[in-house]
Amino acid sequence: MNWMQVEQYLQNDDRALLPLGSTEQHSHLRLTVDCILPERVAVEAAEPLGIPVFPVVPYGVTPYFREFPGSISLKVETHLRVVSDILDGMAHSGFRRILIVNGHGGNNAAQQFVLEWAADHPNCRVLYHNWWNAPLTWAKVQAIDPVASHGSWMENFPWTRLPGVEMPKNQREMVDLARVRAINPVELREYLGDGNFGGFYQRSDDEMLELWKIAVEETRSLLTGSWGEPA
Numbered sequence: 001m002n003w004m005q006v007e008q009y010l011q012n013d014d015r016a017l018l019p020l021g022s023t024e025q026h027s028h029l030r031l032t033v034d035c036i037l038p039e040r041v042a043v044e045a046a047e048p049l050g051i052p053v054f055p056v057v058p059y060g061v062t063p064y065f066r067e068f069p070g071s072i073s074l075k076v077e078t079h080l081r082v083v084s085d086i087l088d089g090m091a092h093s094g095f096r097r098i099l100i101v102n103g104h105g106g107n108n109a110a111q112q113f114v115l116e117w118a119a120d121h122p123n124c125r126v127l128y129h130n131w132w133n134a135p136l137t138w139a140k141v142q143a144i145d146p147v148a149s150h151g152s153w154m155e156n157f158p159w160t161r162l163p164g165v166e167m168p169k170n171q172r173e174m175v176d177l178a179r180v181r182a183i184n185p186v187e188l189r190e191y192l193g194d195g196n197f198g199g200f201y202q203r204s205d206d207e208m209l210e211l212w213k214i215a216v217e218e219t220r221s222l223l224t225g226s227w228g229e230p231a
């Protein structure tokens with residue numbers, strides 16, 4: 001959209017989406033999995049409703065993966081400032097209902113921050129949506145295969161895998177999350193090996209497209225639910 005189109009849009013609606021991502025190891029998948037997925041789910045959810053989606057914030061909070069090359073972490077403080085400045089800018093433009101579609105668990109400080117921001121901007125409403133573990137989407141993951149985690153099949157869509165990269169065929173055992181949280185980044189790289197936290201590396205595209213459809217619909221339902229009334 002150009003700015004005139006946004007100005008025009010804001011005469012009749014005040015909704016927008018902001019995807020939050022992370023650039024970090026995802027086993028054999030792209031480093032940008034957590035950018036691609038929230039942005040795409042946001043776009044597909046919003047498109048039929050004509051609601052604009054802002055570009056994904058491509059960096060998040062992921063200090064634990066720093067020993068995997070290409071993984072870039074913002075400090076929590078930096079991330080919250082970035083999110084804060086973007087929300088301020090959106091509110092200044094005239095957006096009043098903002099759906100944040102988050103793609104990375106490590107960004108959870110932003111979830112707390114958004115409550116604070118919204119309290120200080122009582123004419124705005126902000127929803128924070130972790131698209132991958134929302135109830136219907138997570139139930140579908142569990143129904144397909146309960147052994148699923150970071151960097152496993154559950155993040156392996158036709159649009160997150162790399163051409164020419166062969167996936168291991170085995171089902172990786174779930175890592176010990178208590179240990180993951182306790183060890184330092186150097187030890188973590190050694191412990192994780194390729195970076196998959198548990199599960200097969202790939203499942204069928206039919207299953208993935210079914211999962212995707214649910215995720216898109218679940219995200220869309222937030223745009224038209226009770227929150228859908230203008231503030």
Ligand SMILES: [Zn+2]
Pocket residue numbers: 026033034103104150151155
């Ligand atoms: Zn991810």
